[in-house]
Amino acid sequence: xxxxxxxxxxxxxxxxxxxxxxxxxxxxxxxxxxxxxxxxxxxxxxxxxxxxxxxxxxxxxxxxxxxxxxxxxxxxxxxxxxxxxxxxxxxxxxxxxxxxxxxxxxxxxxxxxxxxxxxxxxxxxxxxxxxxxxxxxxxxxxxxxxxxxxxxxxxxxxxxxxxxxxxxxxxxxxxxxxxxxxxxxxxxxxxxxxxxxxxxxxxxxxxxxxxxxxxxxxxxxxxxxxxxxxxxxxxxxxxxxxxxxxxxxxxxxxxxx
Amino acid sequence: xxxxxxxxxxxxxxxxxxxxxxxxxxxxxxxxxxxxxxxxxxxxxxxxxxxxxxxxxxxxxxxxxxxxxxxxxxxxxxxxxxxxxxxxxxxxxxxxxxxxxxxxxxxxxxxxxxxxxxxxxxxxxxxxxxxxxxxxxxxxxxxxxxxxxxxxxxxxxxxxxxxxxxxxxxxxxxxxxxxxxxxxxxxxxxxxxxxxxxxxxxxxxxxxxxxxxxxxxxxxxxxxxxxxxxxxxxxxxxxxxxxxxxxxxxxxxxxxxxxxxxxxxxxxxxxxxxxxxxxxxxxxxxxxxxxxxxxxxxxxxxxxxxxxxxxxxxxxxxxxxxxxxxxx
Numbered sequence: 001x002x003x004x005x006x007x008x009x010x011x012x013x014x015x016x017x018x019x020x021x022x023x024x025x026x027x028x029x030x031x032x033x034x035x036x037x038x039x040x041x042x043x044x045x046x047x048x049x050x051x052x053x054x055x056x057x058x059x060x061x062x063x064x065x066x067x068x069x070x071x072x073x074x075x076x077x078x079x080x081x082x083x084x085x086x087x088x089x090x091x092x093x094x095x096x097x098x099x100x101x102x103x104x105x106x107x108x109x110x111x112x113x114x115x116x117x118x119x120x121x122x123x124x125x126x127x128x129x130x131x132x133x134x135x136x137x138x139x140x141x142x143x144x145x146x147x148x149x150x151x152x153x154x155x156x157x158x159x160x161x162x163x164x165x166x167x168x169x170x171x172x173x174x175x176x177x178x179x180x181x182x183x184x185x186x187x188x189x190x191x192x193x194x195x196x197x198x199x200x201x202x203x204x205x206x207x208x209x210x211x212x213x214x215x216x217x218x219x220x221x222x223x224x225x226x227x228x229x230x231x232x233x234x235x236x237x238x239x240x241x242x243x244x245x246x247x248x249x250x251x252x253x254x255x256x257x
Numbered sequence: 258x259x260x261x262x263x264x265x266x267x268x269x270x271x272x273x274x275x276x277x278x279x280x281x282x283x284x285x286x287x288x289x290x291x292x293x294x295x296x297x298x299x300x301x302x303x304x305x306x307x308x309x310x311x312x313x314x315x316x317x318x319x320x321x322x323x324x325x326x327x328x329x330x331x332x333x334x335x336x337x338x339x340x341x342x343x344x345x346x347x348x349x350x351x352x353x354x355x356x357x358x359x360x361x362x363x364x365x366x367x368x369x370x371x372x373x374x375x376x377x378x379x380x381x382x383x384x385x386x387x388x389x390x391x392x393x394x395x396x397x398x399x400x401x402x403x404x405x406x407x408x409x410x411x412x413x414x415x416x417x418x419x420x421x422x423x424x425x426x427x428x429x430x431x432x433x434x435x436x437x438x439x440x441x442x443x444x445x446x447x448x449x450x451x452x453x454x455x456x457x458x459x460x461x462x463x464x465x466x467x468x469x470x471x472x473x474x475x476x477x478x479x480x481x482x483x484x485x486x487x488x489x490x491x492x493x494x495x496x497x498x499x500x501x502x503x504x505x506x507x508x509x510x511x512x513x514x515x516x517x518x519x520x521x522x523x524x525x526x527x528x529x530x531x532x533x534x535x536x537x538x539x540x541x542x543x544x545x546x547x548x549x550x551x552x553x554x555x556x557x558x559x560x561x562x563x564x565x566x567x568x569x570x571x572x573x574x575x576x577x578x579x580x581x582x583x584x585x
Contacts, residue, residue, distance in 0.1 A: 089347045
């Protein structure tokens with residue numbers, strides 16, 4: 001039997017579950033946009049600083065929801081899987097002809113689909129607010145591809161934690177820790193304009209800065225090969241590390257013979 | 258080796274890493290097309306055995322073949338021919354009954370054109386056609402159990418494992434489930450391995466019963482043969498006043514060997530004695546008894562004879578052991 005229908009069935013379940021839980025759909029859409037709006041209102045004057053890459057802070061900040069939304073993917077993928085482990089639903093799946101990797105792929109396909117919906121929503125909010133995408137229509141496609149990639153990478157991280165711990169609480173405990181990475185990044189200012197030394201160094205060492213700058217480059221600058229390479233590179237690296245970890249943890253979790 | 262739909266278990270052991278030996282060297286054979294009742298109190302090793310036979314748990318040692326396939330080396334082949342309803346009906350509260358059947362049918366490799374028809378057929382059969390598009394969160398316990406059974410049957414398994422399928426069900430739902438299990442065996446020739454802690458369930462449904470306690474099979478046979486082994490009936494008396502209990506117990510002991518019961522005073526009658534003998538003696542001695550009953554041997558008597566405890570008592574003991582383990 002082909003594994004494709006299995007992947008599609010698990011992905012469909014993931015999407016149906018998410019769609020039927022407003023608490024899973026609304027926060028990843030509303031909170032990042034709300035945070036962006038508050039930041040844009042308060043930090044707009046920073047666009048007057050010499051070297052600030054754009055005169056619209058909203059355009060500058062529009063990158064943040066993309067990464068923040070992907071962090072929500074970690075939590076959603078992780079808590080859904082942890083719940084399945086705790087309720088015994090994974091045992092039910094184990095008793096079918098489902099291939100191990102099809103379970104992981106299906107779950108992540110659902111996460112990626114949700115990530116794309118989120119990305120389209122953020123782009124629509126930006127367009128309504130008057131943000132013009134410097135990279136044009138091809139840039140939208142690259143942005144969507146990037147949203148899919150970071151949702152996949154962070155989703156795989158969530159899946160790994162779920163299979164490793166089997167605990168939704170553990171996933172939720174990790175969520176604030178991931179947010180620290182977002183806040184200690186170039187989220188609110190370009191790295192070269194951060195005046196506090198330790199913060200600038202931390203932001204430079206933080207991969208999340210490069211993810212933000214990748215998205216931001218498409219919105220405010222157009223095509224910046226270095227920013228794109230670094231952003232895609234770090235997201236890909238996370239995916240390359242998280243996917244095998246998740247796959248191994250899944251095999252350990254599914255003790256079926 | 259039993260080919261086709263049978264189950265063969267030899268010296269099966271499962272030792273939990275930080276726990277007791279849950280399955281302690283059991284041997285059993287389930288014949289094709291048979292309903293095998295695996296009876297025992299909570300914590301006896303029933304569910305662990307089911308987990309091993311359904312490939313969810315590797316045994317520590319021993320051998321088990323299901324449908325002719327080794328559960329350790331040929332897990333995927335075993336899974337293709339079994340249907341399983343585990344103790345907790347692990348359902349997704351956000352999916353509907355129909356969603357579950359569609360998902361299960363896809364994962365079990367039911368051909369696409371057949372999926373819808375099979376789902377409708379099963380929903381109808383388990384009485385969930387009208388509730389098919391409601392989320393499972395709103396289902397009663399009985400409805401969840403019935404959906405669980407439908408899910409186990411979606412790919413037409415040859416061997417069905419039911420782990421305490423009627424625990425917590427009302428009598429009506431329980432009877433409906435019994436009827437369906439009996440029909441599956443009768444009309445489709447499905448082999449059924451059913452664990453239960455209910456004597457009546459094993460007695461009514463099972464062709465043969467294995468009684469398990471502390472991970473070991475203490476008796477095996479048809480319910481009738483097991484009860485015949487015990488042989489003699491018992492007499493149960495309920496004293497009108499609690500303070501008369503000991504006096505009545507001592508009196509009844511003249512007629513047979515006392516039985517450990519919690520609610521009444523009971524003896525297993527010696528050969529040749531009947532209820533009339535007891536009634537006459539009770540009258541003659543002016544004993545004040547509310548109720549006097551002659552009981553044919555039950556599977557509980559078999560359990561008592563083999564383990565020295567009633568099933569109820571064993572369940573209480575298991576609870577106390579679990580509580581102690583949690584406390585330590």
